[in-house]
Amino acid sequence: MNIRENILKEIEKKNITPKPRWQFLLRDSFLWSVGALAIAVGSVAFSLTFFLLANRETHIAKILSLSGWWEVLSFAPLLWAIFAGGFLCLGWYHVKHTQRGYRFHIILVVSIFVLPLFFGWGLYRVGGAHFAETLLDAIVPGYVTLLERRQEMWMHPEKGLLIGKVVGFYASGDVIVLDPQGMEWRVIQAYHNREMRLLKEGALIRIVGTMEDSSVFHAQEIFLFRMHGHYPNTLEGERDAFGGQRKWHLQEGAL
Amino acid sequence: MFDVRLCEELSDEELVVRSLKEREFFGCVVDRYEAKLLRYILRITGATLEEAQDLLQESFIKAYMNLNGFDPDLKFSSWMYRIVYHHVVSAHRKRKIRPEGNTLDIDDDIFSRIASEENILGNIESEERKAYLSRALQRLDEKYREVLLLYYFEEKDYREISDILQKPMGSVATLLSRAKKRLSSLLIREQNI
Numbered sequence: 001m002n003i004r005e006n007i008l009k010e011i012e013k014k015n016i017t018p019k020p021r022w023q024f025l026l027r028d029s030f031l032w033s034v035g036a037l038a039i040a041v042g043s044v045a046f047s048l049t050f051f052l053l054a055n056r057e058t059h060i061a062k063i064l065s066l067s068g069w070w071e072v073l074s075f076a077p078l079l080w081a082i083f084a085g086g087f088l089c090l091g092w093y094h095v096k097h098t099q100r101g102y103r104f105h106i107i108l109v110v111s112i113f114v115l116p117l118f119f120g121w122g123l124y125r126v127g128g129a130h131f132a133e134t135l136l137d138a139i140v141p142g143y144v145t146l147l148e149r150r151q152e153m154w155m156h157p158e159k160g161l162l163i164g165k166v167v168g169f170y171a172s173g174d175v176i177v178l179d180p181q182g183m184e185w186r187v188i189q190a191y192h193n194r195e196m197r198l199l200k201e202g203a204l205i206r207i208v209g210t211m212e213d214s215s216v217f218h219a220q221e222i223f224l225f226r227m228h229g230h231y232p233n234t235l236e237g238e239r240d241a242f243g244g245q246r247k248w249h250l251q252e253g254a255l
Numbered sequence: 256m257f258d259v260r261l262c263e264e265l266s267d268e269e270l271v272v273r274s275l276k277e278r279e280f281f282g283c284v285v286d287r288y289e290a291k292l293l294r295y296i297l298r299i300t301g302a303t304l305e306e307a308q309d310l311l312q313e314s315f316i317k318a319y320m321n322l323n324g325f326d327p328d329l330k331f332s333s334w335m336y337r338i339v340y341h342h343v344v345s346a347h348r349k350r351k352i353r354p355e356g357n358t359l360d361i362d363d364d365i366f367s368r369i370a371s372e373e374n375i376l377g378n379i380e381s382e383e384r385k386a387y388l389s390r391a392l393q394r395l396d397e398k399y400r401e402v403l404l405l406y407y408f409e410e411k412d413y414r415e416i417s418d419i420l421q422k423p424m425g426s427v428a429t430l431l432s433r434a435k436k437r438l439s440s441l442l443i444r445e446q447n448i
Contacts, residue, residue, distance in 0.1 A: 004285040024324040105423035
């Protein structure tokens, strides 16, 4: 018996039939979908990397001699970048195993590893990373947002750092600031600072100086609180979003 | 009633379509590729003839099961070679077959193709040259050997090799170029021994 007969007999005996076409289409669609998902997740992860890098305040961490969780969290951008890389490798692996994936080696590498960097940058610029953080905060229990970390970092009046919202002015020009715990501070300015013109009611500010007592703070420098890549990406929006954070604990009655 | 003579008039792609409707047509595919693929299996494995026939039969059945997955953008022959290649590699992993290849039967056509490109065997007697070449090919790393076998022995072009091994064309070109250099140095060593 020749091979032809053997094969046809075997096919008949074991009742072998060709797998349906939809199985192949489904497999390929799944692989391409994983690739697309990897690009999307990778882009978001890269945008978070940019967001965290742009807003890090490691110099303040050093001033405060912060260690422990802060040290760990300062690696957050790197962790997000590693996460993005891992996910993109997974995507690359899947797309490479599609029917024609092997043909587009360079295009695949560029699409999967380089495009998410650009998408991530774009997302970060339009506030997508901050939006993603807001979602993560809502979904992932125990997730500490950048805003919370920065807020915590700057809320050390005893070490000369204060953060809060301008809620009014004294006739002397001293500023009334409401801190995240709802405490009101009289901030005395030693000299005219360069961002004074932006200092108005509702402005979010960071102050470096010295604490006189539990309600008076002598400012050496006042900075507006800025968040690069904030969503929505305007100063007004920044202020609203900042004040509107549920973990900010602003006491509306005190305003 | 199925008529074998019909097969001769049909292209590979048409045979695939017909095989999906009537399995007897798949017999024509077997007839068309049996000899080539058996030779290929013997070249890339250390299998005996019986083992190679088993591998070939399993490969054909696998091809039949996957007929709906045939991508018409590929040459059917590349698709068949790909199935055989992967099946043999998989069998190799399961240690069903010996890892080293059979002694290569180098006919005059293959020999002249290699010799014309390598251009380093000019002054030696023909049979002696074939022996050198065969030994040198045996000693090549598997990754180089497999591209050289497809290129010289199976007469596949870069696109086909790329489709069979599922490697990008650029990688195939690089592999082939390195394989040729490696083969040249092995041939020189063979001649000096």
